[in-house]
Amino acid sequence: MTTLTTKVTPYANEAFTNFALEDNVKAMQAAIAKVKGELGLEYPLYIGAEKVMTEAKITSINPGNVDEIIGYVSKADQALAEKAMNVALETFESWKKVPARERAEYLFKAAALMRERKHEFSALMILESGKNYVEADVDTAEAIDFIEFYAREMIRLSQINETQPLVRIPGENNQISYIPLGVGVVIPPWNFPLAICVGMTVSAVVSGNTVLLKPASTTPVIAHKFVALMEEVGLPAGVINFIPGSGAEVGDYLTTHPKTRFISFTGSKEIGLRINRLAADVAPGQIWIKRVIAEMGGKDGIVVDETADLDGAAAAIVASAFGFQGQKCSAGSRAIIVESVYDEVVEKVVAYTNRLQSGLPELNFAAGPVIDKTSYERILDYIEVGKSEGTLLVGGGKAEGNGYYIQPTVFGDVSGKARLMQEEIFGPVLAIAKAANWQEAIAMYNDTEFGLTGSYFSTDEERIAEALETVHCGNLYINRKCTGALVGVHPFGGFNMSGTDSKAGGYDYLMLLTQAKMTSRKV
Numbered sequence: 001m002t003t004l005t006t007k008v009t010p011y012a013n014e015a016f017t018n019f020a021l022e023d024n025v026k027a028m029q030a031a032i033a034k035v036k037g038e039l040g041l042e043y044p045l046y047i048g049a050e051k052v053m054t055e056a057k058i059t060s061i062n063p064g065n066v067d068e069i070i071g072y073v074s075k076a077d078q079a080l081a082e083k084a085m086n087v088a089l090e091t092f093e094s095w096k097k098v099p100a101r102e103r104a105e106y107l108f109k110a111a112a113l114m115r116e117r118k119h120e121f122s123a124l125m126i127l128e129s130g131k132n133y134v135e136a137d138v139d140t141a142e143a144i145d146f147i148e149f150y151a152r153e154m155i156r157l158s159q160i161n162e163t164q165p166l167v168r169i170p171g172e173n174n175q176i177s178y179i180p181l182g183v184g185v186v187i188p189p190w191n192f193p194l195a196i197c198v199g200m201t202v203s204a205v206v207s208g209n210t211v212l213l214k215p216a217s218t219t220p221v222i223a224h225k226f227v228a229l230m231e232e233v234g235l236p237a238g239v240i241n242f243i244p245g246s247g248a249e250v251g252d253y254l255t256t257h258p259k260t261r262f263i264s265f266t267g268s269k270e271i272g273l274r275i276n277r278l279a280a281d282v283a284p285g286q287i288w289i290k291r292v293i294a295e296m297g298g299k300d301g302i303v304v305d306e307t308a309d310l311d312g313a314a315a316a317i318v319a320s321a322f323g324f325q326g327q328k329c330s331a332g333s334r335a336i337i338v339e340s341v342y343d344e345v346v347e348k349v350v351a352y353t354n355r356l357q358s359g360l361p362e363l364n365f366a367a368g369p370v371i372d373k374t375s376y377e378r379i380l381d382y383i384e385v386g387k388s389e390g391t392l393l394v395g396g397g398k399a400e401g402n403g404y405y406i407q408p409t410v411f412g413d414v415s416g417k418a419r420l421m422q423e424e425i426f427g428p429v430l431a432i433a434k435a436a437n438w439q440e441a442i443a444m445y446n447d448t449e450f451g452l453t454g455s456y457f458s459t460d461e462e463r464i465a466e467a468l469e470t471v472h473c474g475n476l477y478i479n480r481k482c483t484g485a486l487v488g489v490h491p492f493g494g495f496n497m498s499g500t501d502s503k504a505g506g507y508d509y510l511m512l513l514t515q516a517k518m519t520s521r522k523v
């Protein structure tokens, strides 16, 4: 039991750190130095109260300096995953009875502690995932936001009978309550290694579920740091079980497990579809239909018409394409520009891209490495494809450094059907296409199997009104970049092959992790 000491104030987004101020840069450098002093440690699995060190380990390295080892993280196999499942099932029986306000209190305490150690969390991401200062700071701020937001959301959901009473009829007292589902498998990606991992996990546990958290294998140390924080604030053992491991081995085992009640996944289309398919089969002994929340990839884009603020549009295109080296599901990897202003916008995009300098994230270069060798090779292959599909305008190959550095790369005159315009590259590669007019530009934007984020740049109100209706994506922005959704402000999730359109950071998110029970009592 935890004491309820937090005064619940209205939700507000965590402020970002201003790195134009020298003091803030120094504070981040100090945090990086501190984290560097702790590199190379070994980390255990968390299975209930037990910390299990396995012989097999995941070695986490710095993608910006591949000789630097971040840590060695224990690796679960199927037997350990089974053990964790049993602990999670047992813990669920007590955790589900903990009142919502008390569950939320653990989150409030965790948010406060993470805020205190904000730069330390960011510094670890700078080293483990290759984020620059701003990108890492935004990631930590978003993690704090998710914790604060979902804690309040659970309190709201638990009070729904008072705030949104059912239609009253004489002679009955009717109530609705949102009760937890059971044991969930939480599978986050590496690209928001703190924010998404934290958001997916705390939303599930504050709703009264217990979880098996399988972090991405490239960023397990930051995931461990979060799990350790939850332990520090006194979250009962067994609520979050930490089981890093192979997606194919542990992931498939738990996806098909009869006791898995739900799977909360964020990652690629391919793995999301696999999980969805495997989870649909009913295993012997299974008594429910598994719930699958699958947030997947994107082929996001920015449309610019001839009435737009062209400089603003070009800056937004570059920020959306190259923030965190294009490794965001929201990355604007396509730009579709109306013919009459095409040359002008492209010239500006090229100029802005040329300003991005590649180098070590810990020295805060704008363009850092991509996450690992597999991504590096895949992206370089796409660049070769691009050379035959368009005109190379900037970059086009490897960048200097002892890591997975790729030059921010821009191709022009790419056709709407080209692979570069259709496939998610998840790297620093931007494809630009020309459209005859704004209607054709929107049609080209919509010609994709994905539907996650998009932006439309225009000053024409009638066109904007039409774009708001016709541009088909889960997060549509007007006259701003297509990355950078804020928790509670821009609930985030996409259509079609971008996933199940669950809105992370939205008011209905916890309904995905609960089931509604109606009780009716004769009075």
Ligand SMILES: NC(=O)c1ccc[n+]([C@@H]2O[C@H](COP(=O)([O-])OP(=O)(O)OC[C@H]3O[C@@H](n4cnc5c(N)ncnc54)[C@H](O)[C@@H]3O)[C@@H](O)[C@H]2O)c1
Binding pocket: 187, 188, 189, 190, 191, 192, 196, 214, 215, 216, 217, 246, 247, 248, 250, 251, 252, 255, 266, 267, 268, 269, 271, 272, 274, 275, 295, 296, 297, 298, 328, 329, 330, 424, 426, 452, 492, 493, 494, 498, 499
């Ligand atoms: N829509 C969103 O909100 C969102 C947010 C972030 C990232 N993404 C997408 O994520 C992708 C990049 O992340 P990634 O490379 O980590 O994706 P990925 O699909 O390779 O891996 C995601 C997670 O799934 C695990 N996994 C792999 N095989 C598995 C299996 N068979 N069963 C269960 N789990 C398995 C991985 O270990 C990892 O933890 C991109 O496509 C990006 O667009 C989407």
Ligand SMILES: N[C@@H](CCC=O)C(=O)O
Binding pocket: 191, 192, 327, 328, 329, 330, 482, 483, 484, 485, 486, 492
């Ligand atoms: N929510 C983030 C993207 C998350 C996926 O990578 C954004 O809006 O940029």
